[in-house]
Amino acid sequence: QQKTVVEFWHGLPQPLGGQLEQVVKGFNDSQDKIQVNPTFKGSYPETMQAAIAAFRAGNAPHVVQMFEVGTATMLSAGPAIKPVHQLMSETGSGFDAAAYIPAVRGYYSSKDGKMMALPFNSSTTITFYNKDAFQKAGLDPNKPPATWPEVADAARKLKAAGVTCPMTFSWPTWTQFEQVGALHDKPFASEANGFGGLNATLKINDPFFVKHLQTLIDLQKEGALRYGGRDNAADSLFPSGECAMIQASSGLRGRIIKEAKFNWGAAPLPYWPDAIASPKNSIIGGAAFWVMTSPKRTADEYKAVAAFFSYLARPEVDAKWHMDTGYVPVTLQGFELAKKEGFYDKNPGAEVPAEQLTRTATTENTMGLRLGNLPEIRNIIQEEMEKAFQGQQTAQQALDNAVKRGDTVLRNFERANKN
Numbered sequence: 001q002q003k004t005v006v007e008f009w010h011g012l013p014q015p016l017g018g019q020l021e022q023v024v025k026g027f028n029d030s031q032d033k034i035q036v037n038p039t040f041k042g043s044y045p046e047t048m049q050a051a052i053a054a055f056r057a058g059n060a061p062h063v064v065q066m067f068e069v070g071t072a073t074m075l076s077a078g079p080a081i082k083p084v085h086q087l088m089s090e091t092g093s094g095f096d097a098a099a100y101i102p103a104v105r106g107y108y109s110s111k112d113g114k115m116m117a118l119p120f121n122s123s124t125t126i127t128f129y130n131k132d133a134f135q136k137a138g139l140d141p142n143k144p145p146a147t148w149p150e151v152a153d154a155a156r157k158l159k160a161a162g163v164t165c166p167m168t169f170s171w172p173t174w175t176q177f178e179q180v181g182a183l184h185d186k187p188f189a190s191e192a193n194g195f196g197g198l199n200a201t202l203k204i205n206d207p208f209f210v211k212h213l214q215t216l217i218d219l220q221k222e223g224a225l226r227y228g229g230r231d232n233a234a235d236s237l238f239p240s241g242e243c244a245m246i247q248a249s250s251g252l253r254g255r256i257i258k259e260a261k262f263n264w265g266a267a268p269l270p271y272w273p274d275a276i277a278s279p280k281n282s283i284i285g286g287a288a289f290w291v292m293t294s295p296k297r298t299a300d301e302y303k304a305v306a307a308f309f310s311y312l313a314r315p316e317v318d319a320k321w322h323m324d325t326g327y328v329p330v331t332l333q334g335f336e337l338a339k340k341e342g343f344y345d346k347n348p349g350a351e352v353p354a355e356q357l358t359r360t361a362t363t364e365n366t367m368g369l370r371l372g373n374l375p376e377i378r379n380i381i382q383e384e385m386e387k388a389f390q391g392q393q394t395a396q397q398a399l400d401n402a403v404k405r406g407d408t409v410l411r412n413f414e415r416a417n418k419n
């Protein structure tokens with residue numbers, strides 16, 4: 001009997017991409033009727049572009065991994081996607097949305113609370129730091145800096161001790177604006193960061209964000225911080241030992257475990273004590289799996305996708321992925337399993353992402369973002385930040401420009417999706 005084939009496009013580079021492909025292999029080996037073919041399509045933004053182009057050409061993959069900031073765009077894609085709740089009920093697959101942790105479920109649900117995509121590799125931003133470099137600089141390796149003034153102080157001490165890259169950050173807009181906004185309960189955009197309506201406007205030229213960006217620019221001028229490039233380009237700077245501190249996805253943990261040849265620790269993100277007494281929860285990042293439609297799709301193929309998703313939703317699959325990579329557990333039972341196995345006792349710091357994600361009740365500034373064409377807006381912000389880092393404009397100018405250009409993107413999206 002011929003197997004039903006499911007094409008699955010993903011956007012995770014090595015070594016994570018290989019680990020994800022192992023999860024797929026686990027499913028393929030668990031049964032003999034379905035073959036899921038994973039294909040790496042480049043970075044998340046590249047995977048998104050490839051999926052959109054393929055849909056237009058009538059040959060979309062069955063499943064695409066989409067980063068969290070592509071959510072609003074996918075939700076507006078209408079017939080291009082099959083909502084997960086619909087797929088699971090049509091195929092009689094039994095799917096319990098309540099099995100997912102609330103922050104993750106909320107992010108991928110429609111306004112009326114229906115799950116639109118299958119959560120899988122959810123992350124959040126945390127700090128990783130090099131304990132050996134801290135020691136060398138006379139800093140306490142067991143006391144990572146908790147506030148931005150402390151981070152600046154530690155970065156200067158690391159520089160003075162001869163560390164050429166005291167600190168960096170990955171995913172510049174995610175770590176320095178989206179997360180920084182959430183932690184300090186400041187809006188990235190109006191309308192509850194877009195959850196409240198398509199008429200949202202950007203709020204990142206607020207004095208709070210201007211001061212934050214100016215601090216980063218000043219630290220870079222002093223040689224205490226390195227801008228490591230767009231999207232996840234900076235990721236490699238920490239495991240290689242080049243940069244002593246990085247603010248990056250919790251999912252970088254898997255790579256650090258494999259590559260770092262030094263002692264390291266994980267810590268919550270720093271905060272500005274003059275802006276908030278104690279920081280709020282951070283927001284999720286990472287990606288989810290979306291089901292795409294195509295004129296050629298058969299009922300059997302949808303059934304095969306549903307079987308694949310049911311496998312991914314198993315607590316033991318979720319727990320293993322979480323423990324292997326540093327992505328957070330997305331199911332409540334997966335989290336329990338990891339605890340039961342003693343994962344957090346054996347791996348100090350592994351609890352930081354989930355704790356930071358859940359430490360306060362969410363406000364409208366800490367639920368995440370639901371903005372159309374956010375990947376394009378991220379590029380604009382990155383471009384304006386880069387000009388500021390190169391000394392071509394001030395932080396205020398960079399963020400005024402980003403708001404002006406980003407709002408144009410939002411208005412175009414609003415016009416295209418108003419019905």
Ligand SMILES: O=P(O)(O)OC[C@H](O)CO
Nearest residue numbers: 067068123249251285286
């Ligand atoms: O590196 P990831 O998979 O945790 O994703 C980070 C950002 O959320 C991408 O938008």
